[in-house]
Amino acid sequence: MSEPTSFDQRQDIARDLQVTEDFAVGPEIERRVAFLAGRLVSAGLRALVLGISGGVDSTTAGRLCQLAVERARAAGHEARFHAMRLPYGTQADEHDARLALDFIRPDQVLTVDIKPASDASLEASLAAGVVFRDARQQDFVLGNIKARQRMIAQYTVAGAHGGLVVGTDQAAEALTGFFTKFGDGAADLVPLTGLTKRRVRAVAEALGAPAALVGKVPTADLETLDPGKADETALGVTYEEIDDFLEGRPVTEETFGLLVARYRLTDHKRRLPIAP
Numbered sequence: 001m002s003e004p005t006s007f008d009q010r011q012d013i014a015r016d017l018q019v020t021e022d023f024a025v026g027p028e029i030e031r032r033v034a035f036l037a038g039r040l041v042s043a044g045l046r047a048l049v050l051g052i053s054g055g056v057d058s059t060t061a062g063r064l065c066q067l068a069v070e071r072a073r074a075a076g077h078e079a080r081f082h083a084m085r086l087p088y089g090t091q092a093d094e095h096d097a098r099l100a101l102d103f104i105r106p107d108q109v110l111t112v113d114i115k116p117a118s119d120a121s122l123e124a125s126l127a128a129g130v131v132f133r134d135a136r137q138q139d140f141v142l143g144n145i146k147a148r149q150r151m152i153a154q155y156t157v158a159g160a161h162g163g164l165v166v167g168t169d170q171a172a173e174a175l176t177g178f179f180t181k182f183g184d185g186a187a188d189l190v191p192l193t194g195l196t197k198r199r200v201r202a203v204a205e206a207l208g209a210p211a212a213l214v215g216k217v218p219t220a221d222l223e224t225l226d227p228g229k230a231d232e233t234a235l236g237v238t239y240e241e242i243d244d245f246l247e248g249r250p251v252t253e254e255t256f257g258l259l260v261a262r263y264r265l266t267d268h269k270r271r272l273p274i275a276p
């Protein structure tokens with residue numbers, strides 16, 4: 001049997017991540033709003049829950065959620081969108097989060113500071129004798145604790161209101177595994193699935209999001225020692241390159257190899273836990 005060609009490899013990955021060749025923003029918005037409203041109604045539940053960071057992904061997904069609950073209500077189904085602010089203490093770009101909320105106009109906004117619980121979790125492990133290699137490694141692990149703490153806060157609200165937790169995973173993050181397993185990677189519904197980053201921005205723009213958020217530099221903003229670090233700095237590859245790869249446009253051989261390697265390495269993050 002012959003080795004798959006680069007072309008086949010790329011196509012298989014794009015298919016696995018549900019990236020389509022064609023993209024029309026209007027029908028994509030309609031399909032995703034219908035998906036959220038339909039799932040809420042068919043599950044017999046009453047709420048959608050999502051953290052709003054001030055980044056373009058949650059701005060976009062948040063507006064889709066609000067449109068979906070309004071559609072469900074118009075069809076006679078009781079439904080509300082609970083948008084959550086989940087800062088770790090004080091967030092440097094809080095003004096962007098406020099801008100996002102003004103645009104989304106959610107039914108409800110709830111703020112939970114994840115700092116006390118995140119710090120307590122780390123402290124308890126340190127007190128139990130967990131030792132980190134150095135301060136950087138400890139800070140990186142604390143970053144993943146923050147992402148998981150946000151997941152816990154969102155599931156708390158979902159539990160209180162009979163809600164579904166919405167995730168913001170999209171194709172560029174899925175390809176690179178650039179999310180915390182069971183943290184921001186954990187959700188009930190993922191309406192941005194299959195969208196490259198530039199397509200997320202196109203959806204945001206078509207929905208009428210402020211330009212400052214549509215074009216905002218993506219950041220996981222998880223490391224206390226490196227606040228607001230750009231995802232592209234952490235990844236060593238640009239979103240333009242990731243999107244080009246996923247959409248079948250030319251990328252350098254080096255980028256191609258790097259992305260295929262990253263996709264393989266992070267396979268476990270896109271699946272259920274491995275069983276014997």
Ligand SMILES: Nc1ncnc2c1ncn2[C@@H]1O[C@H](COP(=O)(O)OP(=O)(O)OC[C@H]2O[C@@H]([n+]3cccc(C(=O)O)c3)[C@H](O)[C@@H]2O)[C@@H](O)[C@H]1O
Nearest residue numbers: 144147177178179180181184219220221222231234268274
């Ligand atoms: N082959 C394999 N089969 C099964 N499990 C495997 C595995 N390789 C590693 N693992 C395990 O997976 C776990 C590591 O995964 P995980 O805990 O996610 O940790 P990890 O992938 O190391 O870190 C998460 C990365 O995502 C970034 N992130 C997080 C959250 C949000 C965003 C954002 O863009 O907003 C970005 C974050 O900055 C960081 O670079 C470990 O337990 C590891 O041992």
Ligand SMILES: Nc1ncnc2c1ncn2[C@@H]1O[C@H](COP(=O)(O)OP(=O)(O)OP(=O)(O)O)[C@@H](O)[C@H]1O
Nearest residue numbers: 051052053055056057058086087168184218219220
């Ligand atoms: N400070 C925060 N407050 C509320 N929710 C947050 C916060 N930080 C992260 N989240 C949640 O975690 C998700 C993953 O973060 P991520 O950085 O990938 O998305 P984003 O900030 O919306 O967009 P971008 O990737 O462009 O920065 C967010 O979409 C949001 O739901």
Ligand SMILES: [Mg+2]
Nearest residue numbers: 053055219220
């Ligand atoms: Mg972000």
